[in-house]
Amino acid sequence: MMKSHILLLLCVVVFGVLGTCHGGVLRKNYYKASCPDAEEIIKNATEKHVAKNLDLPAKFLRMHFHDCFVGGCEASILLNSTSNNTAEKQAVPNLSLSGFDVIEDIKAEVEKECPGVVSCADVLALAARDSVSYKFKKPLWEVLTGRRDGTVSRISEALANLPSPFFNFTSLVQNFAIKGLNVHDLVVLSGGHTIGRGHCNTFSPRLYNFTGRGGQDPSLNATYAAFLKTKCRSLSDNTTTVEMDPGSSLKFDNHYFVILKQHMGLFESDAALLTNNHALKTVNDMLDSSKFFKDFAVAMKKMGAIGVLTGTQGEIRKKCYVVN
Ligand code: HEM
Ligand SMILES: *[C@@H]1O[C@H](CO)[C@@H](O)[C@H](O)[C@H]1NC(C)=O
Ligand SMILES: *[C@@H]1O[C@H](CO)[C@@H](O)[C@H](O)[C@H]1NC(C)=O
Ligand SMILES: *[C@@H]1O[C@H](CO)[C@@H](O)[C@H](O)[C@H]1NC(C)=O
Numbered sequence: 001m002m003k004s005h006i007l008l009l010l011c012v013v014v015f016g017v018l019g020t021c022h023g024g025v026l027r028k029n030y031y032k033a034s035c036p037d038a039e040e041i042i043k044n045a046t047e048k049h050v051a052k053n054l055d056l057p058a059k060f061l062r063m064h065f066h067d068c069f070v071g072g073c074e075a076s077i078l079l080n081s082t083s084n085n086t087a088e089k090q091a092v093p094n095l096s097l098s099g100f101d102v103i104e105d106i107k108a109e110v111e112k113e114c115p116g117v118v119s120c121a122d123v124l125a126l127a128a129r130d131s132v133s134y135k136f137k138k139p140l141w142e143v144l145t146g147r148r149d150g151t152v153s154r155i156s157e158a159l160a161n162l163p164s165p166f167f168n169f170t171s172l173v174q175n176f177a178i179k180g181l182n183v184h185d186l187v188v189l190s191g192g193h194t195i196g197r198g199h200c201n202t203f204s205p206r207l208y209n210f211t212g213r214g215g216q217d218p219s220l221n222a223t224y225a226a227f228l229k230t231k232c233r234s235l236s237d238n239t240t241t242v243e244m245d246p247g248s249s250l251k252f253d254n255h256y257f258v259i260l261k262q263h264m265g266l267f268e269s270d271a272a273l274l275t276n277n278h279a280l281k282t283v284n285d286m287l288d289s290s291k292f293f294k295d296f297a298v299a300m301k302k303m304g305a306i307g308v309l310t311g312t313q314g315e316i317r318k319k320c321y322v323v324n
């Protein structure tokens with residue numbers, strides 16, 4: 001009792017906001033009694049969709065990350081804008097978040113079995129895990145459950161909380177620290193960029209206008225930069241996408257760290273991980289595949305607990321795009 005009060009006080013004092021700390025305790029198999037098949041229904045539905053669309057693991061992993069970083073893992077990322085409010089999903093960094101309709105479908109499958117019991121936040125956390133794990137035929141990390149859904153989603157919150165691909169190391173560390181994540185977590189979780197794609201405009205200043213006078217980023221592999229220029233023809237290209245881990249962007253592995261060491265990290269935020277000794281040591285550690293899988297699992301569990309709503313907080317949404 002005393003301990004939790006001290007913790008709460010610490011949260012308020014250190015973070016200045018309750019948002020990052022109001023989370024209660026998540027549990028293993030929270031729906032065991034209330035909806036015994038929930039996790040299996042979600043897994044089956046997720047796998048059905050992933051089998052048809054191998055881009056989904058990257059979409060869901062990024063969606064879960066964005067959800068957790070903006071107001072905690074409470075599914076606010078899934079809410080649509082309304083007449084009086086522009087939702088998080090409209091934020092520029094959300095440019096390519098898609099797969100919302102698929103989450104809606106997975107949620108509908110659970111609702112059929114147990115209406116009003118399983119939160120959208122848990123559906124998203126589980127779908128992210130199960131989609132990435134699909135090819136491995138076993139879960140890559142443990143997802144505790146019992147999250148509840150938030151009722152607000154504001155574009156300003158997304159812009160204020162999400163790290164930018166143009167951030168330097170200092171800014172990245174600060175951004176993660178506010179969420180209770182350290183340098184080790186930052187490096188390990190950046191390994192999520194081993195799958196998926198990035199739009200040209202999220203890195204093209206590195207190719208065409210790094211110095212503000214048309215120069216190229218010297219920390220970007222020159223051979224790779226030349227290749228990227230054949231894909232992204234100008235600074236204003238905001239439609240073309242390239243693989244973040246070239247040749248291996250559908251394969252979840254530690255290869256991101258291999259290319260990172262070759263100065264082929266796509267964003268400035270990726271390259272920034274080589275600019276600090278502590279971070280660089282972790283990058284080197286992640287070249288050991290089994291260590292990466294182990295540490296990624298730990299870090300995802302930590303990320304999945306950021307600012308969660310539990311107990312009687314929030315609600316269990318019926319549909320994920322709109323509050324009840
Ligand atoms: C360290 C700070 C991070 C920054 C600055 C960042 C930035 C970005 C950007 C700019 C994109 C490309 C979006 C686009 O152009 O469509 C992207 C994609 C992606 N990010 Fe991150 N990210 C970060 C951390 C993470 C973390 C922690 C995860 C998950 C563990 C993650 C998972 C992904 C995935 C899977 C994609 C690919 C999405 C797709 O293919 O649709 N990122 N990220
Ligand atoms: C999930 O899929 C497996 C394999 O197809 C099936 O045996 C199982 O009954 C399904 N579970 C649920 C809860 O639908
Ligand atoms: C919610 O927004 C998504 C795009 O963010 C859109 O595709 C979908 O049609 C919207 N759903 C409803 C019911 O308005
Ligand atoms: C927006 O309007 C809805 C009703 O359409 C209302 O319930 C909600 O409180 C309003 N939100 C804000 C932030 O004003």
Ligand SMILES: *[C@@H]1O[C@H](CO)[C@@H](O)[C@H](O)[C@H]1NC(C)=O
Pocket residue numbers: 168169170171
């Ligand atoms: C990192 O970026 C911040 C914000 O743009 C800036 O104030 C700071 O000087 C930068 N730090 C380094 C080491 O470049």
Ligand SMILES: *[C@@H]1O[C@H](CO)[C@@H](O)[C@H](O)[C@H]1NC(C)=O
Pocket residue numbers: 209211212213214235
């Ligand atoms: C290049 O960057 C400089 C400084 O940020 C900016 O003034 C200029 O407009 C940029 N050039 C282009 C073509 O966008």
Ligand SMILES: *[C@@H]1O[C@H](CO)[C@@H](O)[C@H](O)[C@H]1NC(C)=O
Pocket residue numbers: 095236238
């Ligand atoms: C992409 O660029 C075009 C032209 O520069 C602009 O009209 C459009 O709004 C941009 N789209 C996005 C999603 O930023």
Ligand SMILES: *[C@@H]1O[C@H](CO)[C@@H](O)[C@H](O)[C@H]1NC(C)=O
Pocket residue numbers: 221222223224261262263264
């Ligand atoms: C640039 O990338 C190539 C592979 O594409 C690699 O052989 C080379 O070592 C890299 N250069 C640097 C400076 O990392």
Ligand SMILES: CC(=O)N[C@H]1CO[C@H](CO)[C@@H](O)[C@@H]1O
Pocket residue numbers: 089090091092093094095096097
């Ligand atoms: C999918 C989605 O909602 N995309 C939005 C991302 O942000 C841009 C710019 O604010 C919007 O125009 C898109 O609709």
